[in-house]
Amino acid sequence: MNEPxxxxxxxxxxxxxxxxxxxxxxxxxxxxxxxxxxxCALVPKTNGAKTAAIPTAAGPARRPGFWQRLSLxxxxxxxxxxxxxxxxxxxxxxxxxxxxxxxxxERHALHCRAGLDVARELGVPLLxxxxxxxxxxxxxxxxxxxxRRAEATERMVLAGADAVLAVTQVLAELLVERGAVxxxxxxxxxxxxxxxxxxxxxxxxxxxxxxxxxxxxxxxLGFVGYMRPWHRLDLVLDAMARPELRDLVLVLxxxxxxxxxxxxxxxxxxxxxxxxxxxxxxPALLPAHVLACDGALIPAINAYASPLKLFDSLAAGVPxxxxxxPNLRExxxxxxxxxxxxxxxxxxxxxxxVRLVADRDFAQRIGAAGLRSLHQQRWTWAGxxxxxxxxxxxxxxxGLR
Numbered sequence: 001m002n003e004p005x006x007x008x009x010x011x012x013x014x015x016x017x018x019x020x021x022x023x024x025x026x027x028x029x030x031x032x033x034x035x036x037x038x039x040c041a042l043v044p045k046t047n048g049a050k051t052a053a054i055p056t057a058a059g060p061a062r063r064p065g066f067w068q069r070l071s072l073x074x075x076x077x078x079x080x081x082x083x084x085x086x087x088x089x090x091x092x093x094x095x096x097x098x099x100x101x102x103x104x105x106e107r108h109a110l111h112c113r114a115g116l117d118v119a120r121e122l123g124v125p126l127l128x129x130x131x132x133x134x135x136x137x138x139x140x141x142x143x144x145x146x147x148r149r150a151e152a153t154e155r156m157v158l159a160g161a162d163a164v165l166a167v168t169q170v171l172a173e174l175l176v177e178r179g180a181v182x183x184x185x186x187x188x189x190x191x192x193x194x195x196x197x198x199x200x201x202x203x204x205x206x207x208x209x210x211x212x213x214x215x216x217x218x219x220x221l222g223f224v225g226y227m228r229p230w231h232r233l234d235l236v237l238d239a240m241a242r243p244e245l246r247d248l249v250l251v252l253x254x255x256x257x258x259x260x261x262x263x264x265x266x267x268x269x270x271x272x273x274x275x276x277x278x279x280x281x282x283p284a285l286l287p288a289h290v291l292a293c294d295g296a297l298i299p300a301i302n303a304y305a306s307p308l309k310l311f312d313s314l315a316a317g318v319p320x321x322x323x324x325x326p327n328l329r330e331x332x333x334x335x336x337x338x339x340x341x342x343x344x345x346x347x348x349x350x351x352x353x354v355r356l357v358a359d360r361d362f363a364q365r366i367g368a369a370g371l372r373s374l375h376q377q378r379w380t381w382a383g384x385x386x387x388x389x390x391x392x393x394x395x396x397x398x399g400l401r
Contacts, residue, residue, distance in 0.1 A: 005035045005389060008101035010092060012084060012109040013043065017226075018308050020045045021283070022131070022190065023107065029385035038095045042087070075145045081111040082149070088114030096122055103127055103162075103392045110134045111146070113153050116160045125395040127388065128161035129188075132304065133174050155179035163391050167306035170327040174304060186391055189306040189331065191381040192315035194374060196287045205291035212276060212292070217247045219357045220276075222293030222318070224286070224309045227256030231299045232344060234262060239350045240271050248357055249274045251293055253281045290316045295356050295363060298322040300343065306331075314338075314374040319366035321352055331379070337370040 009027055013019045023045040030037050039046050092104070092114060101124055106115030108130040119126035135154050138144040158164060158180040165188045166172035172185045214220060227233060233250075240248050250266075252259065252275065259277060266275040281289050290296065296313035298320065304327055313320045314337070322328050324340035332338035339355065342348040356363040374380065 005030075005102045005392065006099055007035055007037045008040055008092060008095055008104045009037050009106075010040045010088065010104065010115050011045075011107040012041065012081075012088070012112055013045065013107065016045075019107070019131070021308060025191070025193070025381040026384060026388070029381040030388070032382070033385050033389070035385075035389070036099070038099070038101070040088075040091050040095050042084075078111065078145045081109070082146070085112065085114045085117070088112065089118055092118040093121070100124075103395065105129065105388070107131070108134060108154075108157065110138060111150055111153050113157050116157050119162075120160075125162035125392060126160070127163045127165060127392060128157065129165045130158075130171065130175055131167050131306075132302075133171070133178065135178075136174075162395050165388070165391070168304055168327040168330055170330075171304035186387075187330075188384050188387050189379065190308050190311050191379050191384045192311040192374065193381055194315040194371070197291060197316045201287040201291055204285075204288035208288050209292040212251070214249055214276075215247070218249045219247050219295065219360075219363075220249050220251050220293045221295045221297050221321075221353070222251045222253060222290060222313075223297050223299065224253045224281070224290065224312070225256075226254055227252065227258040227262070229258045229261075231258060233258060233299055234265060235299065235344075235346050235349055236297070237262070237266055237269055237271060237275075238346050239353055240274060241269065242350055242354075244354050245350070245357055248353065249276060252277045253279075253286070253289055255280055286312070287316065290318060293318055294360070296320045298328070301325075301328065303327060311374065311379055314370040314379065317367040317371040319356055319363045320370060321349075321356065331373075336366075337373040338366060 007030060011023055013023060027037050027039060027046050096118065100122065103125040104115050104119045105127045106129065108128055115126055115128070135144065135147070135150045138150070139147065144150060155178060158175055158178055162184060164175055164180045164185045166175055166185060167189050169187050172187050175185060176182045212220070221236070223233065236250050239245050240250070263272065263275060263277060266272045278289070290312055296309065296318045298307055298310060300323060301307055303325060306327070310320060310322065310331060320332065320338040322332055322338060322340055323343040324334065325343060328340065332340055334340040339352045341352045
Protein backbone atom coordinates (compact mmCIF):
# COMPACT_ATOMS: atom_id res chain seq x y z
CA MET A 1 0.00 0.00 0.00
CA ASN A 2 2.95 2.31 -0.63
CA GLU A 3 2.06 3.67 -4.07
CA PRO A 4 0.06 6.92 -4.23
CA UNK A 5 -3.70 6.58 -4.45
CA UNK A 6 -6.00 8.61 -6.67
CA UNK A 7 -8.97 9.71 -4.55
CA UNK A 8 -12.10 11.51 -5.65
CA UNK A 9 -13.43 13.38 -2.60
CA UNK A 10 -17.04 14.54 -2.89
CA UNK A 11 -19.04 16.71 -0.51
CA UNK A 12 -21.96 19.14 -0.61
CA UNK A 13 -20.98 21.45 2.26
CA UNK A 14 -21.77 25.14 1.83
CA UNK A 15 -20.88 26.52 5.26
CA UNK A 16 -17.37 27.17 6.51
CA UNK A 17 -17.83 25.49 9.89
CA UNK A 18 -16.81 22.30 11.68
CA UNK A 19 -17.88 20.24 8.66
CA UNK A 20 -15.48 22.22 6.50
CA UNK A 21 -12.70 21.69 9.05
CA UNK A 22 -13.13 17.92 8.74
CA UNK A 23 -12.94 18.12 4.94
CA UNK A 24 -9.87 20.36 4.91
CA UNK A 25 -7.98 18.39 7.52
CA UNK A 26 -8.55 14.96 6.02
CA UNK A 27 -7.74 16.10 2.48
CA UNK A 28 -4.60 17.82 3.76
CA UNK A 29 -3.52 14.65 5.60
CA UNK A 30 -4.12 12.46 2.56
CA UNK A 31 -2.16 14.83 0.33
CA UNK A 32 0.64 15.14 2.87
CA UNK A 33 0.93 11.34 2.77
CA UNK A 34 1.59 11.56 -0.97
CA UNK A 35 -1.85 10.73 -2.36
CA UNK A 36 -3.65 12.62 -5.12
CA UNK A 37 -7.00 14.00 -3.98
CA UNK A 38 -9.48 15.70 -6.30
CA UNK A 39 -12.02 17.68 -4.28
CA CYS A 40 -15.36 17.64 -6.08
CA ALA A 41 -17.77 20.21 -4.60
CA LEU A 42 -19.86 23.29 -5.33
CA VAL A 43 -17.98 25.14 -2.59
CA PRO A 44 -14.42 23.71 -2.38
CA LYS A 45 -12.76 23.80 1.03
CA THR A 46 -9.15 23.39 -0.13
CA ASN A 47 -6.94 25.09 -2.69
CA GLY A 48 -6.16 21.89 -4.56
CA ALA A 49 -2.48 21.94 -3.60
CA LYS A 50 -0.54 18.73 -3.26
CA THR A 51 -0.12 19.37 0.45
CA ALA A 52 -1.72 21.87 2.77
CA ALA A 53 0.43 24.14 4.90
CA ILE A 54 -0.32 24.67 8.56
CA PRO A 55 -1.74 28.19 8.92
CA THR A 56 0.37 30.61 10.90
CA ALA A 57 -1.69 33.79 10.75
CA ALA A 58 -5.24 34.91 10.25
CA GLY A 59 -5.96 35.74 6.64
CA PRO A 60 -8.52 38.20 5.33
CA ALA A 61 -12.13 37.11 5.51
CA ARG A 62 -13.33 35.70 2.21
CA ARG A 63 -16.60 36.93 0.77
CA PRO A 64 -19.11 34.08 0.73
CA GLY A 65 -19.84 32.70 -2.73
CA PHE A 66 -23.23 32.36 -4.38
CA TRP A 67 -24.03 28.94 -2.89
CA GLN A 68 -23.06 30.14 0.58
CA ARG A 69 -25.18 33.29 0.32
CA LEU A 70 -28.20 31.49 -1.08
CA SER A 71 -31.12 31.62 1.37
CA LEU A 72 -34.44 29.98 0.48
CA UNK A 73 -37.43 28.43 2.24
CA UNK A 74 -36.66 24.96 3.56
CA UNK A 75 -38.90 23.21 1.01
CA UNK A 76 -37.08 24.96 -1.84
CA UNK A 77 -33.70 24.05 -0.36
CA UNK A 78 -34.73 20.41 -0.17
CA UNK A 79 -35.85 20.43 -3.79
CA UNK A 80 -32.41 21.77 -4.72
CA UNK A 81 -30.76 19.06 -2.60
CA UNK A 82 -32.64 16.42 -4.57
CA UNK A 83 -31.85 18.11 -7.89
CA UNK A 84 -28.19 18.42 -6.89
CA UNK A 85 -27.67 14.73 -7.65
CA UNK A 86 -27.62 15.51 -11.37
CA UNK A 87 -25.00 18.21 -10.87
CA UNK A 88 -23.02 16.01 -8.48
CA UNK A 89 -22.93 13.12 -10.93
CA UNK A 90 -21.80 15.43 -13.72
CA UNK A 91 -18.96 16.87 -11.61
CA UNK A 92 -17.81 13.44 -10.49
CA UNK A 93 -17.87 12.03 -14.03
CA UNK A 94 -15.89 15.00 -15.33
CA UNK A 95 -13.29 14.61 -12.59
CA UNK A 96 -13.02 10.87 -13.22
CA UNK A 97 -12.39 11.43 -16.93
CA UNK A 98 -9.27 13.43 -16.11
CA UNK A 99 -7.84 10.75 -13.84
CA UNK A 100 -9.65 7.55 -12.94
CA UNK A 101 -9.85 7.32 -9.13
CA UNK A 102 -8.91 4.28 -7.07
CA UNK A 103 -11.89 5.01 -4.89
CA UNK A 104 -14.56 7.62 -4.28
CA UNK A 105 -14.83 9.20 -0.83
CA GLU A 106 -18.08 11.00 -0.05
CA ARG A 107 -19.36 12.90 2.96
CA HIS A 108 -22.95 11.81 3.47
CA ALA A 109 -25.61 14.47 2.89
CA LEU A 110 -29.40 14.55 2.89
CA HIS A 111 -30.95 13.22 -0.36
CA CYS A 112 -27.46 12.69 -1.84
CA ARG A 113 -26.82 9.57 -3.93
CA ALA A 114 -24.49 11.01 -6.57
CA GLY A 115 -21.40 9.29 -5.14
CA LEU A 116 -23.03 5.85 -5.06
CA ASP A 117 -24.28 6.22 -8.63
CA VAL A 118 -20.91 7.26 -10.06
CA ALA A 119 -18.90 4.76 -8.03
CA ARG A 120 -21.05 1.99 -9.50
CA GLU A 121 -20.59 3.40 -13.02
CA LEU A 122 -16.81 3.50 -12.56
CA GLY A 123 -16.59 0.17 -10.78
CA VAL A 124 -14.64 1.64 -7.87
CA PRO A 125 -15.34 1.42 -4.12
CA LEU A 126 -17.40 4.07 -2.37
CA LEU A 127 -16.25 5.06 1.12
CA UNK A 128 -19.10 6.96 2.77
CA UNK A 129 -18.23 9.21 5.72
CA UNK A 130 -21.21 9.73 8.03
CA UNK A 131 -21.15 12.29 10.83
CA UNK A 132 -24.78 12.15 11.93
CA UNK A 133 -28.07 10.31 11.30
CA UNK A 134 -29.07 12.99 8.83
CA UNK A 135 -32.75 12.12 8.38
CA UNK A 136 -33.28 11.83 12.13
CA UNK A 137 -31.61 15.19 12.72
CA UNK A 138 -33.71 17.02 10.18
CA UNK A 139 -36.92 15.42 11.45
CA UNK A 140 -36.16 16.53 15.00
CA UNK A 141 -35.55 20.06 13.76
CA UNK A 142 -38.85 20.02 11.89
CA UNK A 143 -36.94 20.77 8.69
CA UNK A 144 -37.71 17.69 6.61
CA UNK A 145 -40.31 18.16 3.90
CA UNK A 146 -39.77 14.99 1.82
CA UNK A 147 -39.27 12.45 4.58
CA ARG A 148 -40.07 9.25 2.69
CA ARG A 149 -37.77 10.14 -0.15
CA ALA A 150 -34.99 11.12 2.26
CA GLU A 151 -35.35 7.86 4.20
CA ALA A 152 -35.32 5.76 1.02
CA THR A 153 -32.22 7.52 -0.32
CA GLU A 154 -30.38 7.24 2.98
CA ARG A 155 -31.15 3.52 3.28
CA MET A 156 -30.06 2.91 -0.31
CA VAL A 157 -26.76 4.77 0.08
CA LEU A 158 -25.93 3.23 3.47
CA ALA A 159 -26.64 -0.26 2.13
CA GLY A 160 -24.81 0.32 -1.14
CA ALA A 161 -21.58 1.86 0.14
CA ASP A 162 -18.57 -0.45 0.18
CA ALA A 163 -17.50 1.07 3.49
CA VAL A 164 -19.39 3.30 5.90
CA LEU A 165 -17.15 5.42 8.13
CA ALA A 166 -18.96 6.53 11.30
CA VAL A 167 -17.39 9.04 13.69
CA THR A 168 -18.39 7.06 16.81
CA GLN A 169 -19.45 3.52 17.68
CA VAL A 170 -22.76 4.96 18.92
CA LEU A 171 -23.40 6.37 15.45
CA ALA A 172 -22.23 3.13 13.82
CA GLU A 173 -25.00 1.21 15.60
CA LEU A 174 -27.59 3.77 14.51
CA LEU A 175 -26.45 3.45 10.90
CA VAL A 176 -26.77 -0.34 10.96
CA GLU A 177 -30.37 0.12 12.12
CA ARG A 178 -30.90 2.43 9.14
CA GLY A 179 -29.60 0.09 6.48
CA ALA A 180 -25.81 -0.06 6.64
CA VAL A 181 -24.24 -3.53 6.41
CA UNK A 182 -22.60 -4.15 9.79
CA UNK A 183 -19.52 -5.81 8.30
CA UNK A 184 -18.87 -2.70 6.19
CA UNK A 185 -19.14 -0.18 9.02
CA UNK A 186 -15.93 1.25 10.52
CA UNK A 187 -15.39 3.87 13.22
CA UNK A 188 -13.04 6.76 12.51
CA UNK A 189 -13.49 9.71 14.86
CA UNK A 190 -12.31 13.26 14.42
CA UNK A 191 -8.69 14.19 15.10
CA UNK A 192 -6.18 16.95 15.63
CA UNK A 193 -2.80 18.12 14.36
CA UNK A 194 -0.60 18.00 17.49
CA UNK A 195 2.25 19.82 15.71
CA UNK A 196 0.14 22.98 15.87
CA UNK A 197 0.49 22.94 19.66
CA UNK A 198 4.28 23.03 19.73
CA UNK A 199 6.81 25.54 21.05
CA UNK A 200 5.70 28.45 18.86
CA UNK A 201 2.06 28.05 19.90
CA UNK A 202 3.07 27.82 23.57
CA UNK A 203 5.05 31.04 23.29
CA UNK A 204 2.05 32.71 21.65
CA UNK A 205 -0.20 31.30 24.41
CA UNK A 206 1.78 33.11 27.08
CA UNK A 207 1.16 36.41 25.28
CA UNK A 208 -2.54 35.56 24.85
CA UNK A 209 -2.89 34.78 28.55
CA UNK A 210 -1.19 38.06 29.44
CA UNK A 211 -3.65 40.01 27.28
CA UNK A 212 -6.52 38.46 29.19
CA UNK A 213 -5.26 40.18 32.36
CA UNK A 214 -6.49 37.44 34.65
CA UNK A 215 -5.82 37.34 38.40
CA UNK A 216 -2.70 35.39 39.33
CA UNK A 217 -4.66 32.42 40.74
CA UNK A 218 -7.26 32.31 37.98
CA UNK A 219 -8.24 28.97 36.47
CA UNK A 220 -9.29 29.72 32.89
CA LEU A 221 -11.95 27.27 31.70
CA GLY A 222 -12.27 27.55 27.92
CA PHE A 223 -15.26 26.88 25.70
CA VAL A 224 -14.87 26.88 21.91
CA GLY A 225 -17.80 26.87 19.52
CA TYR A 226 -21.21 28.18 18.62
CA MET A 227 -23.15 28.81 21.83
CA ARG A 228 -26.71 27.51 21.94
CA PRO A 229 -29.15 27.44 24.87
CA TRP A 230 -28.99 23.63 25.10
CA HIS A 231 -25.29 23.83 25.93
CA ARG A 232 -26.43 24.99 29.42
CA LEU A 233 -23.39 27.21 29.98
CA ASP A 234 -25.49 28.87 32.69
CA LEU A 235 -24.62 25.87 34.88
CA VAL A 236 -21.05 27.17 34.95
CA LEU A 237 -22.34 30.48 36.32
CA ASP A 238 -24.04 28.55 39.13
CA ALA A 239 -20.76 26.79 39.84
CA MET A 240 -18.83 30.07 39.91
CA ALA A 241 -20.93 31.20 42.87
CA ARG A 242 -19.38 28.47 45.03
CA PRO A 243 -16.61 29.73 47.38
CA GLU A 244 -14.33 26.85 46.37
CA LEU A 245 -14.56 27.99 42.71
CA ARG A 246 -13.91 31.70 43.30
CA ASP A 247 -10.80 31.48 41.05
CA LEU A 248 -12.74 30.05 38.10
CA VAL A 249 -12.91 32.25 34.96
CA LEU A 250 -15.01 31.22 31.96
CA VAL A 251 -13.34 32.03 28.61
CA LEU A 252 -15.74 31.92 25.66
CA UNK A 253 -14.41 31.59 22.11
CA UNK A 254 -17.21 31.87 19.59
CA UNK A 255 -20.65 33.38 19.18
CA UNK A 256 -24.23 32.21 19.16
CA UNK A 257 -27.71 32.97 20.52
CA UNK A 258 -26.81 31.88 24.06
CA UNK A 259 -23.92 34.32 24.43
CA UNK A 260 -25.73 37.58 25.18
CA UNK A 261 -28.19 36.04 27.68
CA UNK A 262 -25.24 34.36 29.40
CA UNK A 263 -23.36 37.64 29.70
CA UNK A 264 -26.48 39.35 31.06
CA UNK A 265 -26.98 36.58 33.60
CA UNK A 266 -23.33 36.79 34.66
CA UNK A 267 -23.63 40.55 35.18
CA UNK A 268 -26.83 40.12 37.20
CA UNK A 269 -25.08 37.60 39.45
CA UNK A 270 -22.08 39.84 39.97
CA UNK A 271 -19.62 37.60 38.13
CA UNK A 272 -19.56 39.41 34.78
CA UNK A 273 -15.84 40.19 35.17
CA UNK A 274 -15.18 36.45 35.37
CA UNK A 275 -16.75 35.73 31.97
CA UNK A 276 -14.37 36.63 29.15
CA UNK A 277 -16.06 36.66 25.72
CA UNK A 278 -13.47 36.74 22.94
CA UNK A 279 -15.75 36.33 19.94
CA UNK A 280 -14.71 34.08 17.08
CA UNK A 281 -11.04 33.14 17.18
CA UNK A 282 -9.47 32.55 13.71
CA PRO A 283 -8.42 28.91 13.22
CA ALA A 284 -4.75 29.87 12.87
CA LEU A 285 -4.82 31.51 16.31
CA LEU A 286 -6.95 28.91 18.06
CA PRO A 287 -4.11 26.60 19.25
CA ALA A 288 -2.50 29.43 21.24
CA HIS A 289 -5.86 30.33 22.77
CA VAL A 290 -6.61 26.74 23.78
CA LEU A 291 -3.12 26.45 25.27
CA ALA A 292 -3.73 29.64 27.25
CA CYS A 293 -6.56 27.91 29.13
CA ASP A 294 -6.16 25.74 32.23
CA GLY A 295 -9.08 23.52 31.29
CA ALA A 296 -11.47 22.89 28.41
CA LEU A 297 -15.23 22.45 28.74
CA ILE A 298 -17.70 20.53 26.61
CA PRO A 299 -20.91 21.40 28.49
CA ALA A 300 -23.26 19.33 26.30
CA ILE A 301 -23.09 17.37 23.07
CA ASN A 302 -25.45 15.14 21.12
CA ALA A 303 -25.42 11.40 21.70
CA TYR A 304 -23.43 10.35 18.62
CA ALA A 305 -20.95 13.16 17.89
CA SER A 306 -17.15 13.13 17.87
CA PRO A 307 -16.40 16.74 18.93
CA LEU A 308 -13.53 18.45 17.13
CA LYS A 309 -12.87 20.56 20.23
CA LEU A 310 -12.22 17.44 22.29
CA PHE A 311 -9.28 16.38 20.14
CA ASP A 312 -7.90 19.91 20.05
CA SER A 313 -7.84 20.10 23.86
CA LEU A 314 -6.22 16.66 24.02
CA ALA A 315 -3.58 17.83 21.54
CA ALA A 316 -2.96 20.90 23.68
CA GLY A 317 -2.53 18.80 26.82
CA VAL A 318 -5.35 20.77 28.47
CA PRO A 319 -7.61 18.75 30.81
CA UNK A 320 -11.06 18.28 29.32
CA UNK A 321 -14.33 18.22 31.24
CA UNK A 322 -17.19 16.63 29.31
CA UNK A 323 -20.58 14.92 29.79
CA UNK A 324 -20.52 11.28 30.83
CA UNK A 325 -22.20 9.60 27.86
CA PRO A 326 -21.31 6.62 25.64
CA ASN A 327 -19.94 8.50 22.62
CA LEU A 328 -17.51 10.50 24.76
CA ARG A 329 -16.51 7.44 26.80
CA GLU A 330 -15.14 6.07 23.53
CA UNK A 331 -12.35 8.63 23.96
CA UNK A 332 -12.32 9.82 27.59
CA UNK A 333 -11.62 7.63 30.62
CA UNK A 334 -12.84 9.52 33.67
CA UNK A 335 -10.02 10.47 36.00
CA UNK A 336 -7.39 9.28 33.53
CA UNK A 337 -7.23 11.34 30.31
CA UNK A 338 -10.18 13.60 31.15
CA UNK A 339 -13.04 14.18 33.56
CA UNK A 340 -16.69 13.30 33.00
CA UNK A 341 -19.79 14.65 34.75
CA UNK A 342 -23.38 13.52 34.68
CA UNK A 343 -25.07 15.47 31.85
CA UNK A 344 -27.08 18.43 33.10
CA UNK A 345 -26.21 17.68 36.75
CA UNK A 346 -24.97 20.94 38.34
CA UNK A 347 -23.67 19.24 41.49
CA UNK A 348 -21.60 16.72 39.55
CA UNK A 349 -20.25 19.51 37.35
CA UNK A 350 -19.20 21.40 40.50
CA UNK A 351 -17.57 18.28 41.92
CA UNK A 352 -15.38 17.79 38.87
CA UNK A 353 -14.57 21.49 38.52
CA VAL A 354 -13.41 21.59 42.13
CA ARG A 355 -11.06 18.67 41.45
CA LEU A 356 -9.39 20.67 38.67
CA VAL A 357 -9.34 24.09 40.30
CA ALA A 358 -8.25 22.95 43.76
CA ASP A 359 -5.43 20.71 42.55
CA ARG A 360 -3.53 22.24 39.63
CA ASP A 361 -1.00 19.38 39.62
CA PHE A 362 -3.86 16.92 39.18
CA ALA A 363 -5.24 19.04 36.33
CA GLN A 364 -1.85 19.03 34.60
CA ARG A 365 -1.55 15.26 34.99
CA ILE A 366 -4.96 14.78 33.39
CA GLY A 367 -3.95 17.07 30.51
CA ALA A 368 -0.67 15.23 29.98
CA ALA A 369 -2.48 11.88 29.97
CA GLY A 370 -4.90 13.23 27.37
CA LEU A 371 -2.01 14.20 25.10
CA ARG A 372 -0.42 10.76 25.55
CA SER A 373 -3.67 9.02 24.64
CA LEU A 374 -3.97 11.16 21.51
CA HIS A 375 -0.52 10.04 20.36
CA GLN A 376 -0.91 6.42 21.44
CA GLN A 377 -4.27 5.99 19.72
CA ARG A 378 -3.29 8.11 16.71
CA TRP A 379 -6.32 10.38 17.13
CA THR A 380 -4.80 12.66 14.52
CA TRP A 381 -5.75 13.58 10.98
CA ALA A 382 -2.64 11.77 9.76
CA GLY A 383 -3.82 8.70 11.67
CA UNK A 384 -7.28 9.03 10.16
CA UNK A 385 -5.81 9.25 6.66
CA UNK A 386 -3.96 5.98 7.34
CA UNK A 387 -7.19 4.35 8.51
CA UNK A 388 -9.08 5.48 5.42
CA UNK A 389 -6.36 4.14 3.12
CA UNK A 390 -6.21 0.83 4.99
CA UNK A 391 -9.95 0.35 4.56
CA UNK A 392 -9.80 1.29 0.88
CA UNK A 393 -6.87 -1.07 0.35
CA UNK A 394 -8.86 -4.02 1.70
CA UNK A 395 -11.56 -3.26 -0.87
CA UNK A 396 -9.19 -3.42 -3.84
CA UNK A 397 -8.92 -6.59 -5.94
CA UNK A 398 -5.95 -8.68 -4.82
CA GLY A 399 -4.08 -8.16 -8.09
CA LEU A 400 -4.16 -4.35 -7.71
CA ARG A 401 -2.81 -4.12 -4.14
